[in-house]
Amino acid sequence: xxxxxxxxxxxxxxxxxxxxxxxxxxxxxxxxxxxxxxxxxxxxxxxxxxxxxxxxxxxxxxxxxxxxxxxxxxxxxxxxxxxxxxxxxxxxxxxxxxxxxxxxxxxxxxxxxxxxxxxxxxxxxxxxxxxxxxxxxxxxxxxxxxxxxxxxxxxxxxxxxxxxxxxxxxxxxxxxxxxxxxxxxxxxxxxxxxxxxxxxxxxxxxxxxxxxxxxxxxxxxxxxxxxxxxxxxxxxxxxxxxxxxxxxxxxxxxxxxxxxxxxxxxxxxxxxxxxxxxxxxxxxxxxxxxxxxxxxxxxxxxxxxxxxxxxxxxxxxxxxxxxxxxxxxxxxxxxxxxxxxxxxxxxxxxxxxxxxxxxxx
Numbered sequence: 171x172x173x174x175x176x177x178x179x180x181x182x183x184x185x186x187x188x189x190x191x192x193x194x195x196x197x198x199x200x201x202x203x204x205x206x207x208x209x210x211x212x213x214x215x216x217x218x219x220x221x222x223x224x225x226x227x228x229x230x231x232x233x234x235x236x237x238x239x240x241x242x243x244x245x246x247x248x249x250x251x252x253x254x255x256x257x258x259x260x261x262x263x264x265x266x267x268x269x270x271x272x273x274x275x276x277x278x279x280x281x282x283x284x285x286x287x288x289x290x291x292x293x294x295x296x297x298x299x300x301x302x303x304x305x306x307x308x309x310x311x312x313x314x315x316x317x318x319x320x321x322x323x324x325x326x327x328x329x330x331x332x333x334x335x336x337x338x339x340x341x342x343x344x345x346x347x348x349x350x351x352x353x354x355x356x357x358x359x360x361x362x363x364x365x366x367x368x369x370x371x372x373x374x375x376x377x378x379x380x381x382x383x384x385x386x387x388x389x390x391x392x393x394x395x396x397x398x399x400x401x402x403x404x405x406x407x408x409x410x411x412x413x414x415x416x417x418x419x420x421x422x423x424x425x426x427x428x429x430x431x432x433x434x435x436x437x438x439x440x441x442x443x444x445x446x447x448x449x450x451x452x453x454x455x456x457x458x459x460x461x462x463x464x465x466x467x468x469x470x471x472x473x474x475x476x477x478x479x480x481x482x483x484x485x486x487x488x489x490x491x492x493x494x495x496x497x498x499x500x501x502x503x504x505x506x507x508x509x510x511x512x513x514x515x516x517x518x519x520x521x522x523x524x525x526x527x528x529x530x531x
Contacts, residue, residue: 171197171503173197173198180253184330185327186331187220188330190224191219201226205228206229241269242531249338278352279354282358284300285359287355305363313383329362332361333356402470403470404469405471406467416466420468
């Protein structure tokens with residue numbers, strides 16, 4: 171879908187590489203600039219699947235000759251992605267002004283937690299900190315539990331990488347029609363707050379207040395996760411009355427007068443307790459088999475390895491390649507071939523190839 175678009179990525183952590191991977195998944199040519207002689211970040215693999223489908227060149231951006239090479243690459247690119255704290259690229263002489271001087275149409279993507287300009291712009295932070303301050307963490311977890319979300323998903327990826335992708339694509343579209351690039355300021359703080367607007371629309375209707383565990387989607391017995399006898403879990407979220415009725419029917423609770431009062435908030439804690447006892451009486455696979463294929467809106471909670479083996483994976487959403495479990499690109503397009511996992515390059519693998527291309531320009 172993005173054939174003919176070139177993205178220059180400066181090696182970083184988390185959301186920046188994920189955004190560049192997503193653009194590569196969509197068909198863009200992505201060249202990742204790895205630090206010359208740089209070590210692998212602790213906790214990360216030698217070859218990260220976030221680099222799949224990219225090419226890698228090693229440069230020392232503090233060296234004038236390598237900085238010139240970087241600018242030469244920027245001159246050929248449609249977009250650039252970097253994830254340093256504000257001011258770092260400027261101090262290297264490779265900020266937006268320098269890069270757009272050699273390429274006025276360049277879309278310069280900047281991935282940070284707190285934004286380029288803010289009271290915390292130069293402060294350190296991580297996924298959980300950004301979404302805590304933006305408000306996005308507030309409704310996580312059950313009442314009485316400490317707020318906790320799946321690591322990276324709400325902040326780094328949802329509020330960060332995917333907003334940077336959207337910004338890069340919007341900027342490139344504009345540059346193609348006007349000839350003028352722009353700077354994309356993608357802050358995880360901003361994106362994670364923006365992701366709350368669906369909840370804010372429910373709040374607008376009076377169904378989602380500030381109190382955790384007392385709202386339409388985080389309080390009812392029909393909108394939560396339950397533990398099963400085997401130690402596994404099932405998810406339940408049958409919001410619409412017709413789906414809730416089917417849920418009760420499958421559990422043989424359709425004639426229970428308390429359960430018939432789906433939206434009676436006073437009964438939610440009691441009914442939650444009753445369902446907790448019921449689900450704890452059988453293993454997860456029992457409940458999965460009972461509800462599979464129905465409109466009762468119940469699904470087992472799987473780990474990624476289980477998701478790989480589940481019949482739903484007939485879509486090829488999960489795959490193993492080069493010994494790495496990974497998810498396929500999303501969304502899908504009707505005129506594109508079936509995806510197969512591309513190679514993961516080694517650091518600097520394409521340095522000579524890319525330099526040779528530049529010399530031919």
